[in-house]
Every structure is written in structure tokens, then in C-alpha cells.
Amino acid sequence: MIIEIAQWIVLFFGLFIIFIGCIMLIHPKKARSILRKAGSTNFINYAEITIRLLPAIALIICSEFSKFPAAFKVFGGIMLITSLVLYFVPRKIHHQFSLKSAAILKPLFIRLLAPFAFLLGGLIIYNLNCI
Numbered sequence: 001m002i003i004e005i006a007q008w009i010v011l012f013f014g015l016f017i018i019f020i021g022c023i024m025l026i027h028p029k030k031a032r033s034i035l036r037k038a039g040s041t042n043f044i045n046y047a048e049i050t051i052r053l054l055p056a057i058a059l060i061i062c063s064e065f066s067k068f069p070a071a072f073k074v075f076g077g078i079m080l081i082t083s084l085v086l087y088f089v090p091r092k093i094h095h096q097f098s099l100k101s102a103a104i105l106k107p108l109f110i111r112l113l114a115p116f117a118f119l120l121g122g123l124i125i126y127n128l129n130c131i
Helices: 002-026 028-036 042-065 069-088 091-104 107-127
Strands: none
Touching: 002 028, 002 042, 002 107, 028 091, 028 107, 042 069, 042 091
């Protein structure tokens, strides 16, 4: 049952990444404004980090049942470690990083990155071996 739940979480994560790619392509200014909010309040900061843990753990759980186990294990592991590290990074530093990133990523660049979100989301879904 845990594996099935993890697989559904991974599926929804892949779809979410594709959805974010659509926002990046169609509404890059909206994507940029969302990026600026990362770490802006305690609630947003810790909710974002905690929610990231779900697909990270799900990727690791599903790894042995996927087409490319090492890919899920490494990607999930990186997400898990970075999430745990972010719990200890002061919120204001996290927010400053998101503001700097948003300043660098102009709408044109965000649009140009959208196909990579489609590719990543598609690869995550493709790597699932069931459902």
C-alpha cells in the first residue's frame, strides 16, 4: 500500500512539474512572482520545504520499482538532503536567494526553461513502471 501511495505521489509530482512548465511558458511573470515568494514568510518557507519532502521520499520508495532505479534514488536523495538543509538555513537567506534568482531569471529566460520542466515531468512519469 505504501508503494502504491508513493507511486501516485510521484505521478502527481511529474504532472505538477509539467503544470509549472505551462505557467513558465504562458505566464512567465507569474512564475517569477511565485519564485520571489519562496521563503518570504515562516509559513511559506516551512510549508514549501515540508511539501518537497513528500515527492522526495516517494521517489526513493519507488526507485526499486521504476525503469531507472538509480535516477529516482539520486533525484529523491538530492531533494531530501536539500530539503533537510533548508530547514536549518535561516528563512531570510532562503528568501534573499529566491529574490536574487527571480531578478536573474527574466521572463524570456523563464520561457526558455519551460521545455526543460516538460521534459523533467515527462521523464518522471515515464520512469514510473506502473499505475
